[in-house]
Amino acid sequence: MSADVLVLNRNFYAIHITSWQRALSLVYLDHARVVDEEYRTYDFEDWRELSKLIQQHPAGFVHTPTFRIAIPEVIALRFYDKLPETEVKFTRRNIYEHYRYRCCYCGGRFSSQELNLEHVIPRSRGGRTDWANIVTACMACNLKKGDRLPEEARMQLLLKPSKPRWRGSASLIVRPHIKVRASWQRFVDTVYWNTELEE
Numbered sequence: 001m002s003a004d005v006l007v008l009n010r011n012f013y014a015i016h017i018t019s020w021q022r023a024l025s026l027v028y029l030d031h032a033r034v035v036d037e038e039y040r041t042y043d044f045e046d047w048r049e050l051s052k053l054i055q056q057h058p059a060g061f062v063h064t065p066t067f068r069i070a071i072p073e074v075i076a077l078r079f080y081d082k083l084p085e086t087e088v089k090f091t092r093r094n095i096y097e098h099y100r101y102r103c104c105y106c107g108g109r110f111s112s113q114e115l116n117l118e119h120v121i122p123r124s125r126g127g128r129t130d131w132a133n134i135v136t137a138c139m140a141c142n143l144k145k146g147d148r149l150p151e152e153a154r155m156q157l158l159l160k161p162s163k164p165r166w167r168g169s170a171s172l173i174v175r176p177h178i179k180v181r182a183s184w185q186r187f188v189d190t191v192y193w194n195t196e197l198e199e
């Protein structure tokens with residue numbers, strides 16, 4: 001019997017993985033619907049009826065004294081349409097990766113040793129150390145800009161400071177103890193492609 005159920009939000013974005021107990025109780029309470037391979041959704045009663053007809057089910061069945069019900073593999077929340085707020089941590093490594101190891105001024109690609117974190121608004125002018133004001137810059141651009149605003153240094157930002165987007169399926173797949181089920185793949189892929197295209 002498989003323990004894990006993929007949870008989608010209302011827009012069918014994969015957001016979470018939960019236990020089958022939790023998944024069934026969400027469906028029972030009508031906070032979520034079971035999603036099948038054809039993207040059809042079922043409430044608890046429909047799913048219980050359908051379970052009578054299913055002979056084989058990859059995730060198995062739960063037996064109660066009066067009925068048995070198939071363990072869903074994917075459920076969709078009925079009301080929740082946000083993506084989880086798993087913020088990308090503000091670390092040097094994540095900043096480098098966010099800007100793809102490029103200098104945001106000249107656009108060149110550098111190794112991490114050749115890159116600096118650069119305050120667009122200098123710290124001496126109250127510039128903050130956060131996603132909105134930090135970019136990556138090569139040594140040369142960093143020196144050239146110095147303690148000035150980009151306009152003052154006559155330098156243009158090719159890449160503007162930005163906050164990384166939520167990493168979608170990456171955060172679902174990476175956890176090593178979780179096995180990605182075949183039935184999840186289409187939803188996880190959907191998130192993956194959407195995430196890529198928005199960048």
Ligand SMILES: [Zn+2]
Nearest residue numbers: 103106138141
């Ligand atoms: Zn540069």
